[in-house]
Amino acid sequence: MNSYVLDASALLALIQNEPGAAEVSRQLPGAAMSTVNLSESLARLRARGLNTQDAWARVARLELMLVPFGTEQARLAADLFPLTRSAGASFGDRACLALAQERGLPVLTADRAWAALDLGIEIQVIR
Numbered sequence: 604m605n606s607y608v609l610d611a612s613a614l615l616a617l618i619q620n621e622p623g624a625a626e627v628s629r630q631l632p633g634a635a636m637s638t639v640n641l642s643e644s645l646a647r648l649r650a651r652g653l654n655t656q657d658a659w660a661r662v663a664r665l666e667l668m669l670v671p672f673g674t675e676q677a678r679l680a681a682d683l684f685p686l687t688r689s690a691g692a693s694f695g696d697r698a699c700l701a702l703a704q705e706r707g708l709p710v711l712t713a714d715r716a717w718a719a720l721d722l723g724i725e726i727q728v729i730r
Contacts, residue, residue, distance in 0.1 A: 608635045608706065609667070610699040611643040612713035613729055618648065618661050623713055623729030630711060632666030639672045639698035676701040683722065690716040700724060 607630045614636065617627040627634075636644075641662065648658035670676075679701035680694070687697060696714070700722065703710045709725035710717070717726045 606630050606634060606708070607711045607727070608637075608699060608703040608708050609640070610636075610710060610712040610714065611640045611647065611695060613711040614640070614644045614662070614665075614667075615647055616713050616729060617665070618644075619651075621713075621730075626727075626729045627711055633668055634711070635668040635670055635702060635706065635708065637670055637672055637676065637695075637698045637702045639695050641667075641669055643695045670702055672698055676705055679704050686722060687720060690714075690720055692717075692720075 609627065609630070613623070613627045615621070616623045644662065645655070645658050648661065649655065653661070676698060680697040683692070683697045683700055687700065692700070699710060699712070703724045704722070709727055711727050711729055713729050715728055718728050720726060
């Protein structure tokens with residue numbers, strides 16, 4: 604069973620060996636991630652100069668549980684919009700939080716603004 608849901612910032616911290624990487628590493632393999640956040644992570648790796656194949660290889664070796672963004676998560680993400688607006692949450696952020704809400708799992712993130720959110724979801728900030 605998955606222990607955490609990762610957002611893009613947590614995955615990128617791990618891949619790029621940034622502060623918080625050790626905490627993310629402890630939750631692998633098997634941490635869950637929305638395919639929305641997967642796309643966001645791959646795009647950011649591409650923006651940093653990796654080609655598509657290398658970006659995917661770095662993600663694939665982590666053995667994440669990749670979860671397709673479905674209709675229930677879409678509904679939950681929309682419901683989270685007014686509750687997360689003050690933290691500046693993006694669509695990707697809400698997709699991550701919706702997956703955590705749907706699965707009843709805590710979230711790992713590097714986004715400190717999430718710590719102030721009161722959503723009934725455990726949010727662990729990695730740095």
